[in-house]
Amino acid sequence: MSDVRFTHIGGPTVLIEFDGWRLLTDPTFDPPGRTYRFGWGISSRKLTGPALPMAELGPVDAVLLTHDHHGDNLDSAGRLLLSTATTTVTTSSGARRLGGTACGLKSGQSMRLQAPGRPPIEITATPCRHGPLLSRPITGEVIGFALTWPGQEHGPLWITGDTVYHRALRRAAAQIRPGTVLLHLGGVGFPLTGPLRYTMTALQAVRLCEAITPHTILPVHYEGWQHFRQGRDGIERDLLRAPKPIRSRFRWLPIGSAEHLQL
Template sequence: MAPSSPHLPRHDGSALVVGGPTTVLDLGGLRIVSDPTFDAPGPHGYLTKTIGPAVTDAQLADTDVVLVSHDNHADNLDDSGRAFALAAPLLLTTTSGAERLGAPATGLAAWDTHTLTRPDGGDLTITAVPAMHGPEDGERDAEGEVNCQAIGFVLAGDGLPTVYISGDNASIRTVAEITRRIGRIDATVLHAGAARIPGKFRERPVSLDSVRAASAAAILGASVNLPVHYDGWAHFTEGRDAIKHAFDDAGLTSVLRVADHGTWLPLKP
């Protein structure tokens, strides 16, 4: 009998939340991992990781593409996640992040695209979309960024659900712009933990809070919405219960998908 594969079995058309922001998406025969964080709990400078991953990096060693919304903060790219990303066949991130990370990272500015050939014969187009990593009125750096350069991603291809990964975005105005530019979104992966950093932006959220996550789902019109980035780190201030409450208040419970980390969820209703 042939030995079983050490890799996590693929579930095409589905997503799995590993913990923190880290999400596995199997689409069109490709495996995509966003914002990999695989370290054990412990301190990372001024941030503290509190929960380890539900799936190990070794189980995902067959990943085809890694997406990193920004490399500046450990809750989006910790030490093990960085090694994992740099070992992948393709790593897409911000233009400044690609310079810092080096090969094989490819930098994308907002609205840049990268197209991959799928094993099933089609294409998967990955579009970098804007993300504002702090309040609209937050102080901007010389490049016009709030906090740091960050991006989200839209994944699309014939016969596939169109998936929006928000990255660390706190701006509903940005979500509305993405809707105008991209059009229909079928599924979302929303960084929704209301991350707050002591001493920064009067401790206002630097990622979506629960109410704005529900608002983003309504604006995008997605029929499947997966919240991530709401637990596993001490600076996330709104968890699963707050997210469920906000979606219920908005009348959107039917489009919210929440399960224990390590559980596959379909990206179509």
């Protein structure tokens, strides 16, 4: 069993530490107030800053970047951080854009992180659909990550990435059988596209988790931005309608302070 420390910095940004490894998901460290354009006339304003300043973050071994082309997953300060990380794992198209030490994966592909004195980490890219059917030409390539290392009891650790609920996601989850899920929620929407959603709502997440019954579900990517349509209050209201065995598996990470979990 591994003792893993999660620090939720804000939005999708989480520092994951175990057995000498320091991994960071989707780095967003800009201050609040700026509006970011996502293309096709769509934009959003950042409402809150990071709970942990980048200057206090410390060294990062690898960045797990679900996609590089939206400011709520990689902002200007986050881009600066990439140059200090040993490795950035991201989409194949994102790796071409970023260059440097970026390593690109397509859904289903795997790579291994290795370092002396630490357990090897197998990283497998999982499918994401960042919006409704046929939206990929607009929303771009996105992946999630399944992480496996020796000694896991409640593993693999799955970082879903920005995605709605869809068939390929459900199939991948059933194959992975994750024990712990870092779940991107928020029900992202924009005035220009009306009721369409670009990330999972709590009800969609419940459908997904009912099929795989993970040990622990950790919601992220639901606060700090104008385009999140479902914050923690809305998620908790929907969870009241979920079966108790699933509802009891949800655990909120405190923003800005570390939480230890046994994986």
